[in-house]
Amino acid sequence: MQATEAPPPLPEYEQPQCPEPGYMWTPGYWGYSSGGYYWIPGTWVSPPQVGVLWTPGYWGFVGGVFAFNAGYWGPHIGFYGGVNYGFGYVGVGYAGGRWNGGTFAYNTAVNNVNVTVIHNTYNETVVNNVTVNHVSYNGGSGGIAAAPTAQERAAAQERHVQPTPAQQQHVQAAAKNPALFAKANGGHPAIAATARPGAFTGPGVVGARGAAPRPAVNNDVMHANGQRPNAPPAAKPASPPPAAAKPAQPAAKPAQASTAKPAAAPKAPPKPAPKPAPPKPPKEDKPQR
Numbered sequence: 001m002q003a004t005e006a007p008p009p010l011p012e013y014e015q016p017q018c019p020e021p022g023y024m025w026t027p028g029y030w031g032y033s034s035g036g037y038y039w040i041p042g043t044w045v046s047p048p049q050v051g052v053l054w055t056p057g058y059w060g061f062v063g064g065v066f067a068f069n070a071g072y073w074g075p076h077i078g079f080y081g082g083v084n085y086g087f088g089y090v091g092v093g094y095a096g097g098r099w100n101g102g103t104f105a106y107n108t109a110v111n112n113v114n115v116t117v118i119h120n121t122y123n124e125t126v127v128n129n130v131t132v133n134h135v136s137y138n139g140g141s142g143g144i145a146a147a148p149t150a151q152e153r154a155a156a157q158e159r160h161v162q163p164t165p166a167q168q169q170h171v172q173a174a175a176k177n178p179a180l181f182a183k184a185n186g187g188h189p190a191i192a193a194t195a196r197p198g199a200f201t202g203p204g205v206v207g208a209r210g211a212a213p214r215p216a217v218n219n220d221v222m223h224a225n226g227q228r229p230n231a232p233p234a235a236k237p238a239s240p241p242p243a244a245a246k247p248a249q250p251a252a253k254p255a256q257a258s259t260a261k262p263a264a265a266p267k268a269p270p271k272p273a274p275k276p277a278p279p280k281p282p283k284e285d286k287p288q289r
Contacts (some may be wrong), residue, residue, distance in 0.1 A: 001032045006142065007059050008037055009134035011208035015087050015112045015194035018044050019204070021120065022104060025084035025096060025111065026054050028165065028193060030136055030182070032068065037182040039221050040174045041200070042087075042193040048161050055155070056080045057102060061140025072162060078155035081138035082146025087111060088126065091146065097184040126135055151240040170197035174220050185211065218249055 006028040015025070028042035047054070057071035058081030069081070077094045088096020097106045104119040106113045115121055139141045148156070163171075174180050176229045177200065180189050188210040195204025207213075 003032045003037070003066045004127075006066055006140065007032070007136045008187040010083075011039065011188055011192050011210075012134065014044070014206050015042070015060060016193055016195040016204045016206050017112045017114055018106065018118060019195045022046060024054060025087055025102065026071070027056050027087060027089050029057060029085075030059070031171060031175060035183075036179055037173075038174060038177075038180045039182070039189040040171055040187070040193050041189070041191065041285075042085075043197050044195055045164060047104075048164050051075060051099055052106045052161060053077050053094060053099075056083070056085055059082050059137035061137060062145055063155070066137060066140070070163075072160040074155060074158050074160045076151070076155040076158060079148035079152040082144040083136060083138065084133065091128065091144075092149065092152075095124070103184075105173055165195040173198045173200065188212075207240045209252055209280045215279070 006079055010030075011028075013028070013283055018025075023044040024047050026043055026045055029040055031040045032038070032039045045054075052073040054073055055071055055078040057069055059068050060081055068106050072078070080089070080091075082091045082115065083089075084091045088094050095107060099105075100120070105122055107126070108121050108123045109163075110126050113121055119161065135142065135144050135262050138146055144164065157277055159161050159287070177191070180191060185208075188208045190211040191200050191209040192208035192211070194200060195207040199205070238266060
């Protein structure tokens with residue numbers, strides 16, 4: 001793949017949970033076709049054989065154009081342009097897991113693994129010595145200035161295994177999905193990562209930050225910097241329907257002033273009738289002298 005314009009910045013998204021033991025993380029990246037850049041979601045895949053690790057592909061500016069260097073499986077991690085893809089791919093090497101004999105162990109510090117189901121785990125802090133940004137290409141104006149280390153050059157000479165059929169089908173499905181093209185999603189695809197290759201719907205699908213909301217959201221994810229997002233608050237139980245409102249009672253009328261006349265004051269007891277004066281004695285006729 002070649003293009004005359006630089007690929008968009010890497011979208012910020014969260015990692016879905018590893019679906020089962022043995023699956024390995026492959027970060028998302030920008031593909032290119034006649035319709036422009038389109039996002040190939042990060043996903044968990046089953047490796048082609050025991051003992052191999054995935055070296056991600058990357059865009060590099062060479063000879064005046066941007067050319068894509070395809071990813072591959074091999075015994076060691078090779079050069080991937082210094083691009084910080086997150087989840088253990090910090091620009092140099094891989095800190096997300098390692099092989100212990102015939103079993104792959106996951107570093108839970110940067111990978112989203114359910115330890116009650118997957119027991120081959122360890123926790124090891126990852127020191128990031130690469131500038132954290134979302135630049136998706138190496139070289140050119142604004143690109144990452146990184147060159148292969150001696151170890152990465154040696155890894156490039158080892159025997160490589162090409163992407164598995166499931167990975168190839170994953171890329172083909174992305175190229176046929178109009179919603180994954182940058183001109184449609186503005187660099188924020190609603191399908192930024194999946195739990196399994198080609199599974200672009202249902203549980204385990206994670207959208208990029210800033211993408212249009214999806215009907216269903218899977219919260220079982222991990223940020224690229226190794227931190228889990230805060231769990232959403234538990235849903236409150238539905239409140240019982242409100243009781244039917246009783247018809248309003250008419251307001252009590254204010255007490256009216258009584259119009260009754262006040263009771264008459266009790267009458268004073270009648271005064272006793274005055275005793276009749278004793279009759280005067282009749283005047284006696286004085287004798288005439």
